[in-house]
Amino acid sequence: MMSETATPSTGERRAAEAGPRGPRVRSDCWVGLTPQESGGIALEVSSTVESSYGRSIRAACEEGARALGIDHARIEVEDGGALPFVLMARLEAAARRALPDLAGRWVPERTEAAPTPACRERRRRSRLYLPGNQPKYMTNAGLHGPDAVILDLEDSVAPEAKDAARILVRNALRQVDFRGAERTVRINPGSLGLADIDEVAGENVHMVLIPKVESAEDVLEVDERLRARTEETVYLMPIIESARGVLQAPRIAAASERVAALTIGLEDYTADLGVPRTEQGDESRWARSMIVHAARGAGVAAIDSVFSDVSDMDGLRRAVGEAKSMGFEGSGCIHPRQIRVVHEAFDPTPAEVERACRIVRAFRGASERGLGVVSLGSKMIDPPVVERALQTLAQAVESGLLAADWEESED
Amino acid sequence: MAPTETAAAGELVENAAGRLVPRRINERASVPFCGVGAHLPQGNKVGPPIRRASDYPVLGDKRVGSLREALERCGLRDGMTIGTHHHFRNGDLVANAVFEEAAAMGCRDLRWFPSASFPCHEPQIAHLQSGVIHHIEGSMNGPLGDHCSRGKMRGMGVLRSHGGRWQAIQDGEVHVDVAVIAAPAADCFGNATGDRGPSACGLLGFALADSLYADHVIVVTDHLVPFPCLPWQIQGNNVDFVVEVDKVGEPEKIVSGTTRVTSSPDRLLIAEYCARFVRDTGILREGFSFQAGAGGTALAFGIFLKEMMQEAGVTAGFVRGGSNEYLVSMLEEGLTPVILDGQTFDLEGVRSMRENAGHQNTSPFTSYNFHGKGNFASMVDVVILGATEVDVGFNANVVTHTDGRLLHGIGGWQNCLFAGCTILAVPALRNRIPVVLDEVTTLCGPGELVDVIATERGLCINPARTDLVEAARGSSVPILDIAELKREVDAICGGPPDRARTSERVVAAIQWVDGTTIDCVRAVEG
Secondary structure (H helix, E strand, O other): OOOOOOOOOOOOOOOEEEOOOOOOOOOOEEEEEEEOOOOOEEEEEEEOOHHHHHHHHHHHHHHHHHHHOOOOEEEEEEEOOOOHHHHHHHHHHHHHHHOOOOOOOOOOOOOOOOOOOOOOOOOOOEEEEEEOOOHHHOOOHHHHOOOEEEEEOOOOOOHHHHHHHHHHHHHHHHHOOOOOOEEEEEOOOHHHHHHHHHHHOOOOOOEEEEOOOOOHHHHHHHHHHHHHHOOOOOEEEEEEOOHHHHHOHHHHHOOOOOEOEEEEOHHHHHHHHOOOOOOOOHHHHHHHHHHHHHHHHHOOEEEEEEOOOOOOHHHHHHHHHHHHHHOOOEEEEOOOHHHHHHHHHHOOOHHHHHHHHHHHHHHHHHHHOOOOOEEEOOEEEOHHHHHHHHHHHHHHHHOOOOOOOHHHHOO | OOOOHHHOOOOEEEOOOOOEEEOEEOOEEOOEOOOOOOOOOOOOOOOOOOOOHHHOOOOOOOEEOOHHHHHHHOOOOOOOEEEEOOOOHHHEOHHHHHHHHHHHOOOOOEEEEEOOEOHHHOOHHHHHHHOOEEEEEOOEOOHHHHHHHOOOOOOOEEEOOHHHHHHHHHOOOOOOOEEEEEEOEEOOOOOEEOOOOOOOOOOOHHHHHHHHHOOEEEEEEOOEOOOOOOOOOEOHHHOOEEEEOOOOEOHHHHOOHHHOOOOOHHHHHHHHHHHHHHHHOOOOOOOOEEEEOOOHHHHHHHHHHHHHHHHHOOOOOEEEEEEOHHHHHHHHOOOOOOEEEEEEOOHHHHHHHHHOOOEEEOOHHHHOOOOOOOOHHHHOOEEEEOOOEEEOOOOEEOOEOOOOOEOOOOOOHHHHOOOOEEEEEOOOEEOOEEOEEOOOOOOOEOHHHOOEEEEOOEEEEOOOOHHHHHHOOOOOOOEOOHHHHHHHHHHHHOOOOOOOOEEEEEEEEEEOOOOOEEEEEEEEOO
């Protein structure tokens, strides 16, 4: 019989669970939560790291229930070595599924020593995709030195796990040290994406990747939601994945001053065209060139799609070399081993650096002597050539290929 | 007999590493570890019993009808010690067959003395439970280690390095009554080799000591060749009986998790850091030598190192293996003139052993043995090994996990610590368990012999190696203090792990390379 003095929370309640389950789960955990009328918190924990962290897991669950405002519940945990931020995310996800009206959140402390601000102009040679619901790839992602990490809430997350992934990504943004990589989140398209923003805005997200963009309005909707949710400056990278989007690319690139880069998703784009994606990529050359032009026209970076065969490093090198020659500044990576190849391909070659040095020296020498016309050997050097040489040298210095004081240290 | 029979390890005594170790191991007095290089045994080595060639067939045919018959004619009886060997790694079929026969003969309380055991030997647990096997002295990998660490084995497990197994045989600590050697090819006289035949697995080096010192030696083969079996790795003059069976092993299973290159990006990063460290510190130079042990990270190190050798235009003086396809490619491409092979890790290694003159068979005697007049392992410039745990004093564990369970053997690991530069390549955390602790759960290698801990978060150099600290200045590899690494990883894991919950009962002793006891393993609770 129900007690007259029922618990004050009046909302819906049901048994719920979150996280993967089974003997093969590693670095993650499953949490089942059944709200109860009374009896306090009843814990059932099993863990592959029981002897090392069983105590810690139990203490965390008690703390989590308190933080979330849950007084009475049965909480089951099957743990495969989840880090604390993961356990917290799974417990919160189970709790929010069990109690849809739950107002409490259990947010881990920020561990970033000094938050790095978003920056519009920065190198974006590589961006490493991290599936948003798979914590094991997150912890060490920054160690591989990508220019950016993408915590992905879209294609790598199953529809029924979107809510849990959001919480996990939020916690990762607070706890994982990405070692100076640009911190980016790929949200879902449409209303799901707006809900994604509500969860992660304010967590020092440097950039949001917006998938399946077909119009400037798609960008503005996200931009407005972000501005409403946080005072942090969050840059945008629209991903164009359809013929319609390609044709709208110039407007998309110029939709907001916060658009900092533009990219294309070739799997969806070729599907939209109804053609297979080939390694040579003839079917998408025009679209990719369009992206480059739209991006340059709006003063933003043009970023290429991903190369999806992780075992084919030569193919990757070729593809990235071609992307560079088309005007792209970066490429997506689906595996950390791709990062170095991508960086090497986008970095200036030693010959390019040497030539750039000679051009800049010739230019500076001519300027000092008051000469209007600069020449190197038999070739005249135009101002845009000097400009490009300076860019090349800046890149080379940033990548450690050239000493910053190269002019003094060499002759 | 009750499982507590030999729990009477007697009193424990603190050894030179500060570890409490048993004074007696399986009714035998044991010397506590007294420091690296401090134990100086004297006297003579043991010898096998005198035999008379006139007792053996004049025409040299030592074949008998079955393994059972051979064991009976060796006089196998209760309490004896049987030696087997792991050149088939997880594909061995002979050790299980031997104990099946022993059980059928009604033998009890045998001591199994394998050079290593693998998950394929799980059936031996039934013999431990039924009393056929009293206890195991040898590396215990996987299920057998788990069985032992739950306190279910009657006797105390004794773990020795590959060199330590040879030492224990030579100084009489272990007397092998019957050695059974699985041979991919053999003749009727007992000459045997592992490099050919349908079950070719490479080197039989782990069986060499047993063939020289055991009272009785049985060669079991599935490929009998006309006399003489050439080349022979096991000499027939040491062999009592030859037995033909359908199959001695599954060579495709010598390739296991620990002999395959890793695909984990983090482990590849560790391997790359190690290779860059070796290059940047100048260890990589013309004529240098290296050894990469088993384990995917160590194998990947070899691949990165090969690229760097090519870039630098440098060739090695020799490499020690664990031979595998990568070392073979270095040999065949002229990057090293010699592979000194201690065990064969894949079928390319087997092929190379047959075909390449520079592919030299070795054994724990040449490379690891404390009672030898020197050994190869200390002549190696750099070795890459794994570990389950390390501590802030650079001490390392290679046999137990942080939860206290015994799951791995020592292998050649302790012996290799004597290389010019010992690098332990380990992930900084594995499923929330940090690799760097205040104190290792089980001490297998003293910190004074560990020079570098290499993780995906950077490398820690033993401060005692001021030369390496100096040489690494200017390297692009991230170098950090080990206490700093520990702080960083503990923060990620939510604090350091609790210590393993174990009972007082000692279930296994860990021997140092000289035969002293460096630590012991206690039964895990639950």
